[in-house]
Amino acid sequence: MASLDIPAGQDVRRLKLPLTHGDIAVMCFAAGYAVVAIALLLATDARQAFAFRHYLVVWPFVFLMLFPFIYGLLVLLKIVHRIPDRRGRIMALRRAVRHHHMQPFATGLLLLCCLMVFQGAFTSLKTALPLWCGGFPHDVAQAEIDRALHFGVDPWRYLTPLGSNRWVHAAIEWNYNQGWFIFCYATLFFVAISARTTAVRTRYLFTYMLTWIVVGNVLAGLFLSAGPVFYEAVTGDSQPFGEQIAFLSSHGDGPHSVAFLQSYLWQLYKTGNAGFGSGISAFPSMHVALATLNALFIAEIFPKWRLPAFAYAVLVLVSSVYLAWHYAIDGYVAIMVTIAIYAAMKPGFGRLAIAERRFRV
Template sequence: MQADIDNFLHFGVDPWRWLHAVAKNDTVRVLVEWNYNALWFLLNFTALFFVATSPKAASIRTRYLVCFMAVWIVVGNVLAALFLSAGPAFYGLVTGDTARFGEQLAFLAEGLGAPNSAVSNQNYLWSLNEAGQTGFASGISAFPSVHVALVTLNALFLREYNRHLGALAFLYVAFVAASSVYLAWHYAIDGYVAASVTLLIYVVARKLVPADRRSPALRMQTTACPEAVLAIS
Protein backbone atom coordinates (compact mmCIF):
# COMPACT_ATOMS: atom_id res chain seq x y z
CA MET A 1 0.00 0.00 0.00
CA GLN A 2 2.77 2.46 0.90
CA ALA A 3 4.41 1.92 -2.48
CA ASP A 4 1.21 2.95 -4.25
CA ILE A 5 0.74 5.96 -1.94
CA ASP A 6 4.31 7.02 -2.69
CA ASN A 7 3.67 6.70 -6.39
CA PHE A 8 0.52 8.81 -6.13
CA LEU A 9 2.13 11.53 -3.99
CA HIS A 10 5.12 11.82 -6.30
CA PHE A 11 3.23 12.34 -9.54
CA GLY A 12 3.14 8.74 -10.68
CA VAL A 13 6.82 8.04 -10.07
CA ASP A 14 8.33 5.87 -7.34
CA PRO A 15 10.57 8.32 -5.38
CA TRP A 16 13.64 6.12 -5.50
CA ARG A 17 13.76 6.66 -9.27
CA TRP A 18 14.16 10.41 -8.77
CA LEU A 19 16.95 9.87 -6.27
CA HIS A 20 18.78 7.37 -8.44
CA ALA A 21 18.41 9.63 -11.46
CA VAL A 22 20.64 12.21 -9.76
CA ALA A 23 22.69 10.12 -7.32
CA LYS A 24 23.15 6.61 -8.72
CA ASN A 25 26.83 6.49 -7.93
CA ASP A 26 28.99 4.06 -5.96
CA THR A 27 30.67 6.82 -3.96
CA VAL A 28 27.32 8.35 -3.06
CA ARG A 29 25.99 4.94 -2.05
CA VAL A 30 28.93 4.30 0.26
CA LEU A 31 28.54 7.74 1.87
CA VAL A 32 24.80 7.31 2.33
CA GLU A 33 25.23 3.84 3.82
CA TRP A 34 27.91 5.08 6.22
CA ASN A 35 25.71 7.93 7.38
CA TYR A 36 22.60 5.77 7.72
CA ASN A 37 24.22 2.81 9.44
CA ALA A 38 26.96 4.48 11.50
CA LEU A 39 26.86 8.27 11.83
CA TRP A 40 23.11 8.31 12.54
CA PHE A 41 23.61 6.11 15.61
CA LEU A 42 26.56 8.16 16.83
CA LEU A 43 24.71 11.47 16.54
CA ASN A 44 21.43 10.34 18.06
CA PHE A 45 22.78 8.40 20.98
CA THR A 46 25.44 11.02 21.72
CA ALA A 47 22.58 13.53 21.93
CA LEU A 48 20.71 11.20 24.27
CA PHE A 49 23.77 10.75 26.49
CA PHE A 50 24.40 14.51 26.59
CA VAL A 51 20.84 15.38 27.57
CA ALA A 52 20.68 12.60 30.15
CA THR A 53 23.95 13.51 31.88
CA SER A 54 24.95 17.12 31.23
CA PRO A 55 23.99 19.88 33.72
CA LYS A 56 23.67 22.17 30.68
CA ALA A 57 20.68 20.14 29.52
CA ALA A 58 18.87 20.06 32.87
CA SER A 59 16.10 22.40 31.72
CA ILE A 60 15.04 20.11 28.86
CA ARG A 61 16.03 16.72 30.27
CA THR A 62 12.62 15.45 31.38
CA ARG A 63 10.85 16.71 28.27
CA TYR A 64 13.48 15.30 25.91
CA LEU A 65 13.55 11.90 27.58
CA VAL A 66 9.76 11.70 27.56
CA CYS A 67 9.77 12.55 23.84
CA PHE A 68 12.57 10.07 23.13
CA MET A 69 10.72 7.23 24.83
CA ALA A 70 7.42 8.23 23.22
CA VAL A 71 9.01 8.14 19.77
CA TRP A 72 10.29 4.63 20.34
CA ILE A 73 6.98 3.46 21.79
CA VAL A 74 4.59 5.15 19.36
CA VAL A 75 6.63 5.21 16.15
CA GLY A 76 8.89 2.23 16.69
CA ASN A 77 6.39 -0.16 18.24
CA VAL A 78 2.70 0.79 18.22
CA LEU A 79 2.45 2.13 14.66
CA ALA A 80 4.94 -0.41 13.35
CA ALA A 81 2.74 -3.19 14.75
CA LEU A 82 -0.55 -1.68 13.60
CA PHE A 83 0.66 -1.01 10.06
CA LEU A 84 2.94 -4.00 9.64
CA SER A 85 4.48 -3.59 6.21
CA ALA A 86 7.55 -4.77 4.35
CA GLY A 87 9.94 -2.09 3.11
CA PRO A 88 11.00 -1.76 -0.54
CA ALA A 89 13.92 -4.12 0.04
CA PHE A 90 11.44 -6.90 0.82
CA TYR A 91 8.63 -5.83 -1.52
CA GLY A 92 9.36 -8.41 -4.19
CA LEU A 93 9.83 -11.20 -1.64
CA VAL A 94 6.45 -10.46 -0.07
CA THR A 95 4.34 -9.56 -3.12
CA GLY A 96 6.08 -11.52 -5.86
CA ASP A 97 6.57 -8.32 -7.88
CA THR A 98 10.35 -8.27 -8.13
CA ALA A 99 10.42 -5.78 -11.00
CA ARG A 100 9.16 -2.68 -9.20
CA PHE A 101 12.28 -2.21 -7.08
CA GLY A 102 14.50 -4.64 -8.96
CA GLU A 103 16.75 -2.02 -10.57
CA GLN A 104 17.22 -0.24 -7.26
CA LEU A 105 18.11 -3.43 -5.40
CA ALA A 106 20.49 -4.52 -8.16
CA PHE A 107 22.41 -1.27 -7.74
CA LEU A 108 22.51 -1.60 -3.96
CA ALA A 109 23.69 -5.20 -4.29
CA GLU A 110 26.94 -3.92 -5.80
CA GLY A 111 27.93 -3.03 -2.24
CA LEU A 112 27.08 -6.47 -0.83
CA GLY A 113 29.55 -7.47 1.86
CA ALA A 114 31.05 -4.00 2.24
CA PRO A 115 31.04 -2.25 5.63
CA ASN A 116 27.62 -0.68 6.32
CA SER A 117 26.11 -2.40 3.27
CA ALA A 118 22.35 -1.93 3.25
CA VAL A 119 21.80 -5.12 1.26
CA SER A 120 23.89 -7.16 3.70
CA ASN A 121 21.77 -5.94 6.60
CA GLN A 122 18.56 -6.48 4.65
CA ASN A 123 19.56 -10.05 3.80
CA TYR A 124 20.25 -10.67 7.48
CA LEU A 125 16.81 -9.38 8.49
CA TRP A 126 15.05 -11.42 5.83
CA SER A 127 16.87 -14.61 6.89
CA LEU A 128 15.63 -14.06 10.46
CA ASN A 129 12.12 -13.41 9.19
CA GLU A 130 12.14 -16.58 7.09
CA ALA A 131 13.38 -18.62 10.03
CA GLY A 132 10.82 -17.09 12.37
CA GLN A 133 13.61 -15.93 14.65
CA THR A 134 14.45 -12.68 16.39
CA GLY A 135 17.88 -11.15 16.60
CA PHE A 136 19.71 -7.85 16.88
CA ALA A 137 17.56 -5.11 15.29
CA SER A 138 15.32 -7.75 13.72
CA GLY A 139 12.11 -6.99 11.85
CA ILE A 140 11.18 -5.99 8.30
CA SER A 141 8.36 -3.54 9.06
CA ALA A 142 9.01 -0.21 7.35
CA PHE A 143 6.21 2.05 8.57
CA PRO A 144 6.98 4.54 10.02
CA SER A 145 10.71 5.37 10.08
CA VAL A 146 12.42 5.58 13.47
CA HIS A 147 15.53 6.89 11.71
CA VAL A 148 13.57 9.92 10.52
CA ALA A 149 11.64 10.28 13.78
CA LEU A 150 14.70 10.59 16.01
CA VAL A 151 16.57 13.06 13.83
CA THR A 152 13.36 15.11 13.65
CA LEU A 153 13.15 15.11 17.44
CA ASN A 154 16.75 16.28 17.78
CA ALA A 155 16.22 18.97 15.14
CA LEU A 156 13.19 20.33 17.02
CA PHE A 157 15.13 20.58 20.28
CA LEU A 158 18.21 22.01 18.57
CA ARG A 159 16.02 24.70 17.01
CA GLU A 160 15.06 25.81 20.53
CA TYR A 161 18.73 26.41 21.24
CA ASN A 162 19.67 28.07 17.96
CA ARG A 163 17.55 28.65 14.86
CA HIS A 164 20.51 28.43 12.49
CA LEU A 165 21.68 25.11 13.92
CA GLY A 166 18.07 23.99 13.85
CA ALA A 167 17.86 24.79 10.14
CA LEU A 168 20.97 22.68 9.50
CA ALA A 169 19.48 19.90 11.58
CA PHE A 170 16.32 19.91 9.49
CA LEU A 171 18.44 19.65 6.35
CA TYR A 172 19.93 16.54 7.93
CA VAL A 173 16.40 15.26 8.54
CA ALA A 174 15.70 15.63 4.83
CA PHE A 175 18.96 13.84 4.01
CA VAL A 176 18.13 10.91 6.30
CA ALA A 177 14.60 10.68 4.90
CA ALA A 178 15.94 10.64 1.34
CA SER A 179 18.60 8.11 2.36
CA SER A 180 15.97 5.75 3.75
CA VAL A 181 14.31 5.70 0.33
CA TYR A 182 17.59 5.59 -1.60
CA LEU A 183 18.68 2.50 0.34
CA ALA A 184 15.29 0.75 -0.03
CA TRP A 185 14.69 0.66 3.70
CA HIS A 186 11.59 2.82 3.55
CA TYR A 187 8.93 4.36 1.38
CA ALA A 188 8.87 8.17 1.42
CA ILE A 189 5.52 8.15 3.23
CA ASP A 190 7.19 6.33 6.14
CA GLY A 191 9.40 9.35 6.73
CA TYR A 192 6.61 11.89 6.27
CA VAL A 193 4.43 10.16 8.85
CA ALA A 194 7.33 9.65 11.25
CA ALA A 195 8.22 13.35 11.17
CA SER A 196 4.58 14.36 11.63
CA VAL A 197 4.00 12.04 14.59
CA THR A 198 7.26 13.20 16.19
CA LEU A 199 6.19 16.82 15.81
CA LEU A 200 2.89 15.98 17.52
CA ILE A 201 4.72 14.26 20.38
CA TYR A 202 7.02 17.28 20.73
CA VAL A 203 4.12 19.76 20.78
CA VAL A 204 2.20 17.76 23.40
CA ALA A 205 5.30 17.40 25.57
CA ARG A 206 6.00 21.11 25.28
CA LYS A 207 2.49 21.84 26.55
CA LEU A 208 2.95 19.50 29.50
CA VAL A 209 6.54 20.48 30.33
CA PRO A 210 7.27 24.10 29.30
CA ALA A 211 10.54 24.69 27.50
CA ASP A 212 11.63 27.38 29.98
CA ARG A 213 11.24 25.15 33.02
CA ARG A 214 14.42 25.42 35.06
CA SER A 215 16.16 22.71 37.02
CA PRO A 216 15.52 22.59 40.82
CA ALA A 217 19.13 23.58 41.54
CA LEU A 218 18.86 26.68 39.38
CA ARG A 219 15.55 27.65 40.98
CA MET A 220 17.14 27.39 44.43
CA GLN A 221 20.04 29.59 43.35
CA THR A 222 17.83 32.30 41.87
CA THR A 223 15.46 32.22 44.86
CA ALA A 224 18.32 32.58 47.30
CA CYS A 225 20.00 35.35 45.31
CA PRO A 226 17.46 37.16 43.09
CA GLU A 227 19.81 40.10 42.58
CA ALA A 228 22.14 37.78 40.68
CA VAL A 229 19.39 37.12 38.19
CA LEU A 230 18.84 40.85 37.76
CA ALA A 231 22.54 41.40 37.25
CA ILE A 232 22.74 38.67 34.63
CA SER A 233 19.66 39.90 32.78
Protein backbone atom coordinates (compact mmCIF):
# COMPACT_ATOMS: atom_id res chain seq x y z
CA MET A 1 0.00 0.00 0.00
CA ALA A 2 1.54 3.29 -1.08
CA SER A 3 1.46 5.96 1.61
CA LEU A 4 2.93 9.25 2.70
CA ASP A 5 2.82 11.24 5.94
CA ILE A 6 0.97 14.52 6.43
CA PRO A 7 0.38 16.54 9.57
CA ALA A 8 -3.18 16.78 10.87
CA GLY A 9 -3.46 19.05 13.90
CA GLN A 10 -1.05 17.66 16.51
CA ASP A 11 -0.91 14.19 14.96
CA VAL A 12 0.82 12.64 12.02
CA ARG A 13 -1.44 10.40 10.00
CA ARG A 14 -0.68 7.87 7.33
CA LEU A 15 -2.23 8.98 4.07
CA LYS A 16 -3.13 5.92 2.03
CA LEU A 17 -3.02 6.12 -1.74
CA PRO A 18 -5.41 3.41 -2.95
CA LEU A 19 -5.40 3.54 -6.74
CA THR A 20 -8.43 2.64 -8.81
CA HIS A 21 -8.25 0.36 -11.81
CA GLY A 22 -8.80 3.55 -13.79
CA ASP A 23 -5.81 5.27 -12.22
CA ILE A 24 -3.54 2.36 -13.13
CA ALA A 25 -5.01 2.29 -16.64
CA VAL A 26 -4.29 6.01 -17.10
CA MET A 27 -0.68 5.53 -15.98
CA CYS A 28 -0.17 2.53 -18.25
CA PHE A 29 -1.75 4.28 -21.21
CA ALA A 30 0.45 7.36 -20.77
CA ALA A 31 3.55 5.20 -20.41
CA GLY A 32 2.61 3.06 -23.42
CA TYR A 33 2.05 6.14 -25.55
CA ALA A 34 5.45 7.48 -24.53
CA VAL A 35 7.13 4.18 -25.40
CA VAL A 36 5.48 4.16 -28.84
CA ALA A 37 6.54 7.77 -29.41
CA ILE A 38 10.14 7.03 -28.45
CA ALA A 39 10.20 3.94 -30.68
CA LEU A 40 8.87 5.90 -33.67
CA LEU A 41 11.36 8.72 -33.21
CA LEU A 42 14.28 6.32 -32.90
CA ALA A 43 13.14 4.19 -35.83
CA THR A 44 12.88 7.23 -38.10
CA ASP A 45 16.09 8.87 -36.88
CA ALA A 46 14.16 11.87 -35.56
CA ARG A 47 15.99 12.14 -32.24
CA GLN A 48 16.15 15.91 -32.50
CA ALA A 49 12.38 15.99 -31.96
CA PHE A 50 12.61 14.63 -28.40
CA ALA A 51 10.87 17.18 -26.17
CA PHE A 52 10.61 15.36 -22.83
CA ARG A 53 13.28 17.40 -21.08
CA HIS A 54 11.48 20.67 -21.81
CA TYR A 55 8.64 19.59 -19.51
CA LEU A 56 10.81 18.56 -16.56
CA VAL A 57 10.89 22.06 -15.09
CA VAL A 58 7.73 23.84 -16.24
CA TRP A 59 5.26 20.99 -15.67
CA PRO A 60 6.30 20.17 -12.05
CA PHE A 61 6.40 23.86 -11.18
CA VAL A 62 2.87 24.44 -12.50
CA PHE A 63 1.17 21.24 -11.30
CA LEU A 64 3.12 20.39 -8.15
CA MET A 65 3.81 23.89 -6.83
CA LEU A 66 1.87 26.76 -8.41
CA PHE A 67 -1.58 25.19 -8.82
CA PRO A 68 -1.52 23.41 -5.41
CA PHE A 69 -0.54 26.70 -3.76
CA ILE A 70 -3.36 28.58 -5.50
CA TYR A 71 -5.82 25.78 -4.73
CA GLY A 72 -4.87 25.77 -1.05
CA LEU A 73 -5.07 29.56 -0.90
CA LEU A 74 -8.57 29.51 -2.42
CA VAL A 75 -9.70 26.88 0.10
CA LEU A 76 -8.31 29.01 2.93
CA LEU A 77 -9.97 32.18 1.64
CA LYS A 78 -13.27 30.35 1.28
CA ILE A 79 -13.08 29.21 4.90
CA VAL A 80 -12.19 32.70 6.16
CA HIS A 81 -14.97 34.27 4.12
CA ARG A 82 -17.72 31.86 5.17
CA ILE A 83 -16.84 31.20 8.81
CA PRO A 84 -16.53 34.22 11.12
CA ASP A 85 -15.08 32.69 14.31
CA ARG A 86 -11.54 31.37 14.79
CA ARG A 87 -12.58 28.02 16.27
CA GLY A 88 -14.93 27.32 13.36
CA ARG A 89 -12.19 28.16 10.89
CA ILE A 90 -9.76 25.75 12.53
CA MET A 91 -12.34 22.96 12.45
CA ALA A 92 -13.12 23.66 8.80
CA LEU A 93 -9.43 23.63 7.94
CA ARG A 94 -9.02 20.25 9.66
CA ARG A 95 -11.96 18.88 7.67
CA ALA A 96 -10.34 20.15 4.48
CA VAL A 97 -7.22 18.04 5.08
CA ARG A 98 -9.00 14.86 6.08
CA HIS A 99 -8.29 11.67 4.20
CA HIS A 100 -11.31 11.78 1.91
CA HIS A 101 -10.02 15.09 0.54
CA MET A 102 -6.28 14.41 0.63
CA GLN A 103 -6.39 10.96 -0.96
CA PRO A 104 -7.75 12.13 -4.34
CA PHE A 105 -5.49 15.18 -4.10
CA ALA A 106 -2.34 13.09 -3.69
CA THR A 107 -3.44 10.52 -6.28
CA GLY A 108 -4.24 13.33 -8.70
CA LEU A 109 -0.74 14.78 -8.34
CA LEU A 110 0.68 11.36 -9.16
CA LEU A 111 -1.49 11.14 -12.27
CA LEU A 112 -0.41 14.61 -13.33
CA CYS A 113 3.22 13.50 -13.11
CA CYS A 114 2.37 10.69 -15.53
CA LEU A 115 0.73 13.20 -17.85
CA MET A 116 3.99 15.15 -17.92
CA VAL A 117 5.48 12.16 -19.74
CA PHE A 118 2.44 12.01 -22.00
CA GLN A 119 2.73 15.70 -22.97
CA GLY A 120 6.43 15.31 -23.64
CA ALA A 121 5.67 12.41 -25.96
CA PHE A 122 2.93 14.37 -27.73
CA THR A 123 5.18 17.38 -28.36
CA SER A 124 7.93 15.07 -29.61
CA LEU A 125 5.60 13.47 -32.16
CA LYS A 126 4.13 16.81 -33.20
CA THR A 127 7.60 18.23 -33.75
CA ALA A 128 8.49 15.23 -35.92
CA LEU A 129 5.39 15.41 -38.15
CA PRO A 130 6.88 17.84 -40.74
CA LEU A 131 9.98 15.65 -40.92
CA TRP A 132 7.87 12.60 -41.72
CA CYS A 133 5.47 14.40 -44.07
CA GLY A 134 8.09 16.36 -45.98
CA GLY A 135 6.75 19.74 -44.94
CA PHE A 136 3.18 21.00 -44.96
CA PRO A 137 1.38 19.67 -48.06
CA HIS A 138 -2.24 20.61 -47.29
CA ASP A 139 -2.33 24.37 -46.68
CA VAL A 140 -3.49 25.35 -50.15
CA ALA A 141 -6.36 22.85 -50.16
CA GLN A 142 -7.49 23.76 -46.65
CA ALA A 143 -7.40 27.49 -47.40
CA GLU A 144 -9.52 26.91 -50.52
CA ILE A 145 -12.04 24.80 -48.61
CA ASP A 146 -12.19 27.47 -45.91
CA ARG A 147 -12.87 30.16 -48.49
CA ALA A 148 -15.53 28.10 -50.25
CA LEU A 149 -17.39 27.40 -47.00
CA HIS A 150 -17.51 31.12 -46.18
CA PHE A 151 -19.05 32.37 -49.42
CA GLY A 152 -15.80 32.89 -51.29
CA VAL A 153 -14.24 35.08 -48.57
CA ASP A 154 -11.38 34.19 -46.25
CA PRO A 155 -13.00 34.09 -42.77
CA TRP A 156 -10.42 36.37 -41.18
CA ARG A 157 -11.78 39.27 -43.21
CA TYR A 158 -15.04 39.09 -41.27
CA LEU A 159 -13.12 39.37 -38.00
CA THR A 160 -10.66 42.18 -38.73
CA PRO A 161 -12.92 44.85 -37.11
CA LEU A 162 -12.21 43.17 -33.76
CA GLY A 163 -8.73 44.64 -33.88
CA SER A 164 -9.85 48.21 -34.42
CA ASN A 165 -9.52 48.72 -30.67
CA ARG A 166 -6.00 47.94 -29.49
CA TRP A 167 -7.22 46.90 -26.03
CA VAL A 168 -9.63 44.36 -27.52
CA HIS A 169 -6.85 43.04 -29.73
CA ALA A 170 -4.47 42.77 -26.77
CA ALA A 171 -7.11 40.92 -24.73
CA ILE A 172 -7.79 38.45 -27.54
CA GLU A 173 -4.08 37.88 -28.06
CA TRP A 174 -3.35 37.39 -24.35
CA ASN A 175 -6.29 35.07 -23.86
CA TYR A 176 -5.39 32.85 -26.80
CA ASN A 177 -1.67 32.64 -26.04
CA GLN A 178 -1.83 32.68 -22.22
CA GLY A 179 -5.37 32.55 -20.87
CA TRP A 180 -6.16 29.37 -22.76
CA PHE A 181 -3.35 27.55 -20.99
CA ILE A 182 -4.61 28.73 -17.61
CA PHE A 183 -8.18 27.64 -18.36
CA CYS A 184 -7.33 24.26 -19.86
CA TYR A 185 -4.62 23.20 -17.43
CA ALA A 186 -6.41 24.56 -14.35
CA THR A 187 -9.37 22.41 -15.41
CA LEU A 188 -7.08 19.42 -15.82
CA PHE A 189 -5.60 20.04 -12.37
CA PHE A 190 -9.00 20.40 -10.69
CA VAL A 191 -10.46 17.26 -12.23
CA ALA A 192 -7.35 15.27 -11.34
CA ILE A 193 -7.15 16.28 -7.66
CA SER A 194 -10.64 17.17 -6.47
CA ALA A 195 -12.82 14.81 -4.44
CA ARG A 196 -15.82 16.35 -6.23
CA THR A 197 -14.68 14.98 -9.59
CA THR A 198 -13.52 11.48 -8.56
CA ALA A 199 -16.47 9.89 -10.35
CA VAL A 200 -15.44 11.28 -13.75
CA ARG A 201 -11.67 11.57 -13.30
CA THR A 202 -10.68 8.44 -15.21
CA ARG A 203 -13.03 9.17 -18.09
CA TYR A 204 -11.87 12.77 -18.30
CA LEU A 205 -8.18 11.82 -18.35
CA PHE A 206 -8.69 9.16 -21.03
CA THR A 207 -10.80 11.54 -23.12
CA TYR A 208 -8.14 14.20 -22.61
CA MET A 209 -5.36 11.92 -23.86
CA LEU A 210 -7.37 10.53 -26.77
CA THR A 211 -8.24 14.05 -27.89
CA TRP A 212 -4.56 14.97 -28.01
CA ILE A 213 -3.75 11.79 -29.91
CA VAL A 214 -6.61 11.72 -32.42
CA VAL A 215 -6.77 15.45 -33.08
CA GLY A 216 -3.15 16.44 -32.55
CA ASN A 217 -1.30 13.38 -33.85
CA VAL A 218 -3.43 11.26 -36.17
CA LEU A 219 -5.51 13.85 -38.02
CA ALA A 220 -2.73 16.43 -37.86
CA GLY A 221 -0.35 13.94 -39.46
CA LEU A 222 -2.81 12.86 -42.16
CA PHE A 223 -3.65 16.44 -43.18
CA LEU A 224 -0.59 18.37 -42.06
CA SER A 225 -0.78 22.12 -42.58
CA ALA A 226 1.03 25.10 -41.07
CA GLY A 227 -1.88 27.54 -40.91
CA PRO A 228 -2.40 31.07 -42.24
CA VAL A 229 0.39 32.57 -40.13
CA PHE A 230 2.94 30.40 -41.97
CA TYR A 231 1.10 30.20 -45.31
CA GLU A 232 3.55 32.36 -47.25
CA ALA A 233 6.54 30.56 -45.75
CA VAL A 234 5.31 27.10 -46.79
CA THR A 235 3.62 27.95 -50.12
CA GLY A 236 5.48 31.04 -51.35
CA ASP A 237 2.14 32.81 -51.87
CA SER A 238 1.53 35.94 -49.79
CA GLN A 239 -1.75 36.96 -51.39
CA PRO A 240 -4.36 35.13 -49.26
CA PHE A 241 -3.05 36.09 -45.81
CA GLY A 242 -0.35 38.70 -46.32
CA GLU A 243 -2.72 41.53 -45.44
CA GLN A 244 -3.83 39.75 -42.29
CA ILE A 245 -0.26 39.12 -41.14
CA ALA A 246 0.65 42.76 -41.79
CA PHE A 247 -2.37 43.86 -39.77
CA LEU A 248 -1.41 41.63 -36.83
CA SER A 249 2.23 42.71 -37.00
CA SER A 250 1.16 46.35 -36.77
CA HIS A 251 0.13 45.65 -33.17
CA GLY A 252 3.75 44.96 -32.18
CA ASP A 253 5.85 41.95 -31.31
CA GLY A 254 5.47 41.66 -27.54
CA PRO A 255 5.84 38.32 -25.72
CA HIS A 256 2.13 37.50 -26.19
CA SER A 257 2.00 38.56 -29.83
CA VAL A 258 1.51 36.42 -32.91
CA ALA A 259 4.75 37.77 -34.38
CA PHE A 260 6.78 36.73 -31.33
CA LEU A 261 5.36 33.20 -31.13
CA GLN A 262 5.51 32.78 -34.90
CA SER A 263 9.23 33.51 -34.80
CA TYR A 264 9.74 31.11 -31.89
CA LEU A 265 7.95 28.19 -33.57
CA TRP A 266 9.43 28.80 -37.00
CA GLN A 267 12.96 28.97 -35.64
CA LEU A 268 12.50 25.61 -33.91
CA TYR A 269 11.06 24.14 -37.09
CA LYS A 270 13.88 25.39 -39.31
CA THR A 271 16.55 24.08 -36.96
CA GLY A 272 14.68 20.80 -36.46
CA ASN A 273 14.82 21.18 -32.69
CA ALA A 274 12.18 20.65 -30.04
CA GLY A 275 11.08 23.06 -27.34
CA PHE A 276 8.28 23.58 -24.87
CA GLY A 277 5.08 23.54 -26.94
CA SER A 278 7.03 23.15 -30.18
CA GLY A 279 5.69 21.68 -33.37
CA ILE A 280 3.61 23.29 -36.11
CA SER A 281 0.27 21.84 -37.20
CA ALA A 282 -2.93 23.73 -37.86
CA PHE A 283 -5.52 21.10 -38.77
CA PRO A 284 -7.40 20.37 -36.56
CA SER A 285 -7.04 22.94 -33.77
CA MET A 286 -5.95 21.60 -30.38
CA HIS A 287 -6.80 24.96 -28.83
CA VAL A 288 -10.41 24.56 -29.89
CA ALA A 289 -10.47 20.83 -29.12
CA LEU A 290 -9.38 21.25 -25.48
CA ALA A 291 -11.66 24.23 -24.92
CA THR A 292 -14.55 22.11 -26.24
CA LEU A 293 -13.55 19.10 -24.14
CA ASN A 294 -13.48 21.16 -20.96
CA ALA A 295 -16.80 22.80 -21.82
CA LEU A 296 -18.40 19.36 -22.19
CA PHE A 297 -17.15 18.17 -18.80
CA ILE A 298 -17.91 21.47 -17.07
CA ALA A 299 -21.48 21.25 -18.40
CA GLU A 300 -21.71 17.74 -16.96
CA ILE A 301 -20.16 18.42 -13.55
CA PHE A 302 -21.22 22.04 -13.00
CA PRO A 303 -24.30 22.63 -15.21
CA LYS A 304 -24.72 26.25 -14.17
CA TRP A 305 -21.36 27.06 -15.79
CA ARG A 306 -22.12 25.38 -19.11
CA LEU A 307 -22.99 28.56 -21.02
CA PRO A 308 -19.80 30.45 -20.06
CA ALA A 309 -17.75 27.31 -20.81
CA PHE A 310 -19.20 26.88 -24.31
CA ALA A 311 -19.00 30.62 -24.93
CA TYR A 312 -15.30 30.41 -24.12
CA ALA A 313 -14.87 27.58 -26.64
CA VAL A 314 -16.50 29.78 -29.30
CA LEU A 315 -14.20 32.66 -28.32
CA VAL A 316 -11.16 30.41 -28.78
CA LEU A 317 -12.45 29.33 -32.22
CA VAL A 318 -12.98 32.92 -33.35
CA SER A 319 -9.62 34.00 -31.89
CA SER A 320 -7.78 31.19 -33.67
CA VAL A 321 -8.96 32.54 -37.03
CA TYR A 322 -8.56 36.21 -36.16
CA LEU A 323 -4.96 35.67 -35.00
CA ALA A 324 -4.10 33.64 -38.14
CA TRP A 325 -3.13 30.50 -36.27
CA HIS A 326 -5.88 28.45 -37.91
CA TYR A 327 -8.25 28.13 -40.80
CA ALA A 328 -11.86 28.11 -39.60
CA ILE A 329 -12.27 24.46 -40.64
CA ASP A 330 -9.52 23.55 -38.18
CA GLY A 331 -11.85 24.57 -35.36
CA TYR A 332 -14.99 23.09 -36.91
CA VAL A 333 -13.40 19.67 -37.31
CA ALA A 334 -11.83 19.86 -33.84
CA ILE A 335 -15.25 20.48 -32.27
CA MET A 336 -16.88 17.59 -34.13
CA VAL A 337 -14.10 15.12 -33.38
CA THR A 338 -13.91 16.11 -29.70
CA ILE A 339 -17.66 15.72 -29.25
CA ALA A 340 -17.45 12.31 -30.94
CA ILE A 341 -14.65 11.17 -28.60
CA TYR A 342 -16.54 12.48 -25.56
CA ALA A 343 -19.75 10.72 -26.63
CA ALA A 344 -17.93 7.46 -27.35
CA MET A 345 -16.14 7.41 -23.99
CA LYS A 346 -19.10 8.26 -21.77
CA PRO A 347 -21.10 4.99 -22.01
CA GLY A 348 -18.04 2.79 -21.58
CA PHE A 349 -16.91 4.33 -18.32
CA GLY A 350 -20.05 5.51 -16.58
CA ARG A 351 -19.78 7.98 -13.71
CA LEU A 352 -18.91 5.64 -10.87
CA ALA A 353 -18.05 2.15 -12.06
CA ILE A 354 -14.27 2.46 -12.29
CA ALA A 355 -13.78 5.12 -9.62
CA GLU A 356 -15.24 2.94 -6.87
CA ARG A 357 -13.30 -0.26 -7.63
CA ARG A 358 -10.10 0.12 -5.58
CA PHE A 359 -7.26 -2.26 -5.03
CA ARG A 360 -3.95 -2.14 -3.24
CA VAL A 361 -0.58 -1.60 -4.88
